[in-house]
Amino acid sequence: MASTMSAAATVSESASGSMGESEAGRLDDWIPDTVIDGYQQRTLHLGSDDEGEITATFVRKNPDELTWRMRWRRWANANLHHSPAAILYVHGWNDYFYRKHASEFWEALGVAFYAVDLRKYGRSLHDGQTPGFITNLHDYFTELDALRDVIVDELGDDVRILTLAHSTGGLTASLWLANEHPHHVTALALNSPWLELQGNRFTRMMTTPVVKGFGLTGGKTVIPIPDPGFYGRVLWSDQGGEWAYQDSSPVPEERQFLSRAGWMNAIYNGQEEVTRGLGIDVPVLVCTSNRTMIQSRWDEAMREADTVLDVTAIRQNALNLGGFITIEIIDGGIHDLSMSKPEQRRHYFASVALWADRFAWSSPIDSTYVLNRAELKAALDRVAGPRGGV
DSSP, rough: OOOHHHTTTTOHOOOOOOOOOTTTTOOOOOEEOSSSEEEEEEEEEEEEETTTTEEEEEEEEEEGOOHHHOOOOOOOOHHHSSSOEEEEOOTTTTSSSSSHHHHHHHHHTTEEEEEEEEEEEGGOOOOTOOOTSSSGGGHHHHHHHHHHHHHHHHOOTOEEEEEEEEEEHHHHHHHHHHOOOOOEEEEEEEOOOOOOSOHHHHHHHHHHHHHHHHHTTTTTBBBOOOOOOOHHHHHHHGTSSSGGGGGOOOOOOTTTOOOOOHHHHHHHHHHHHHHHHBBBOEEEEEEEEEEEEOEEEEEGGGGGGSSSSSSSHHHEEEEESSEEEEEEEEEOOOOGGGGGGHHHHHHHHHHHHHHHHHSSSOOOOTTOOSSOOOOOOHHHHHHHHHHGOO
């Protein structure tokens, strides 16, 4: 089994730049998290590019902050069920890990929760960098491989990892599983993954020349895509939503995430890979809302719809992910299903938990399930409470 340091050291040459072999691939120790109280962060150094040093950041709950019940459930999973359970979480575009209600839900069930802030996002965005910019989604495989190895090093060789990914992160995670076949990852659960452009493949093909045209003036050329701000209105408490996470963002408001030609081309390329068929060899769960509302005028019904992506196109292209695909539709869910209204939030978390218990974490020795049903009900009651129970 490769050690954490040796896995992290496989940083691609394209990222190492002038940083030097001794620095690229270095993994710092866990330190207190700068965003979520009671959590820890760990920095992976990935080298440098024309904008300076590149890092990714791993996040977990501080082991010293685990309750006795959380500790007991982890012990029971590892010793009674022969199968420590873990989640590797990948965020979306203009995003980072802040969803404490989600990690607390899983930790209450004895599932160790780890997240990554990808390079140039959230905790990993540095001064002088273009937020979220990348030209090849495969470059993210480096930090995903490294986090997977951290999980294995900390939880043991018997750990069974569910990769859980949202939106653009869902596209990236799908490509990772298809190309890398990461060891110890036993299943993939996708929350509104950006598997296809709004419309369908024909729309993407028709707009590709436009994206390439912008690219002729430079990969970082901004593609003007209007954002009326409706999704923020759905989410944030100061705009009529439920959540107040925006108050602790590590990214200053002036650091805007803008669609750029090189990044958009990377998305198109990734979606075309999916369309050609990925052949993912582990079970895949794809969850979406039941409807999309992308329009230029506000409607209160947007609080129970995906206002970002085309859910029909997602479900259609999801069939190209692999041979074992489950599609779950959350009626009234929003783009991030984990932040939907309470009833829909409960539906989403219950769907993922029960599916993962069967297809990601059930014991390879005796096929027994990992999650305690009484504790699952209690965790669902909490996460369906105001602001997810945190």
